[in-house]
Amino acid sequence: MDLYEPYEKLVRIVVLGRVFEVPENNLLLRQLQYVAPDIGSGRYCWNGECRYCEIGWRKGEGAEQPALACRLPGQEGMRVTRAAAEIRYNMSDALAAAPRAED
Numbered sequence: 001m002d003l004y005e006p007y008e009k010l011v012r013i014v015v016l017g018r019v020f021e022v023p024e025n026n027l028l029l030r031q032l033q034y035v036a037p038d039i040g041s042g043r044y045c046w047n048g049e050c051r052y053c054e055i056g057w058r059k060g061e062g063a064e065q066p067a068l069a070c071r072l073p074g075q076e077g078m079r080v081t082r083a084a085a086e087i088r089y090n091m092s093d094a095l096a097a098a099p100r101a102e103d
């Protein structure tokens with residue numbers, strides 16, 4: 001079974017100041033797994049209960065909003081400004097390797 005919902009292109013998101021290209025039309029946690037395969041071995045419930053996937057995000061000049069990455073479709077231009085320890089742990093290699101966002 002394919003992990004990802006069908007997609008035709010990658011979209012750009014910023015996670016904790018680093019730039020990633022992830023498959024459109026997918027939940028944010030799945031998009032993070034695309035660039036950080038360790039997410040697949042994390043303790044995530046994937047159904048809104050464990051809260052290990054809690055993040056804060058914003059788009060443009062908007063205020064930061066809390067969300068669960070397993071519930072939120074990721075979208076072009078979003079910035080994840082805060083992430084639960086489990087996500088930061090699973091993404092540590094990917095974050096270290098990814099280019100810094102310009103601003």
Ligand code: FES
Nearest residue numbers: 046049050051070
């Ligand atoms: S993965 Fe458990 S709440 Fe999102």
